Amino acid sequence: MIASSVSLTSLALVWKSWDKHGTVRGLHICGTLPSSICVSVSKQQIQKRVEEPQPRDWSGLIQVCSGNIQKISHNTGQIKSLLHQLGSDHETSAPQDKLQQLQHYTNQLAKETNQHLKDLGALAPPMSPSEQRQQKLQKERLMSDFSAALNNFQVVQRRAADRQKETVARAKAGSRTAGDGDLNDHLVTFEKEDEWGQAVTQSQEPGITVEDLEEIRERETNIRQLESDIMDVNQIFKDLAVMIHDQGEMIDSIEANVENAEVHVNKGTAQLQKASYYQRKSRKRMCVLAMVLSLVMVVLIIIIYQALK
CATH class of the missing domain: 1.20.5 (Single alpha-helices involved in coiled-coils or other helix-helix interfaces)
Structure with missing residues (x-):
């Protein structure tokens, strides 16, 4: 199994590790620990954490969503910093791995926040019109902040995908230059096990090693994961557009109810004035x-x- 370890920052990281065949073998979590300390947890522990009760009340959901949006913005800045390290003369695999892990973790935060926003919409509205307006303003502000954070995150996602592709292209070009020309057909993708086996067999030729093939395969796996995460963010944008539309209809309903209440109040006032006159x-x-x-x-x-x- 190919495991990953990174120097930690002041935020938590969650990522997957793959074996040489691209199979997910485990998940890792890094929290706020001293530098270069990584904690690996079992799938059972991850499942237990996932199954922990989620907030279901309005204030709890608002608090979790606000915290997640702040983390997304912070992680986006971290990803930008890592992108500046890619493509340098002293580039190592550490920035690549850390970028992939941080990007995927941030994507999970975005999906979680999207679900919590849906949960907010499913809650029964309060009876008081003033409380309805207050909740409406809170949700509007939350969706606006979430949309802005997602926009920035998607920009760095696409930039990261481009950098990953450039890295793979350079690795393939180096392998083609150093190795036999017949290897070209095996250095595009490794979608199947037999293609991987053939590439490993031919890697015994001078100029290319199994480690080179494994690195290329790992980068291509990261690119596919990154592209999948980008599609997830696109879907979140669609869900957010639907929620904003529904929020607009709810606002119209609230305003209509308030207007009706005002009409009834005005009628009642007029009747009271008439009664007082009589x-x-x-x-x-x-x-x-x-x-x-x-x-x-x-x-x-x-x-x-x-x-x-």
């Missing part, structure tokens, strides 16, 4: 009637008093 008018009538009755009573009392005299 109440004041009724009070005036009662006052006038009371004054008339009082006057009649006074007149009657005077008449009765005069009659008794």
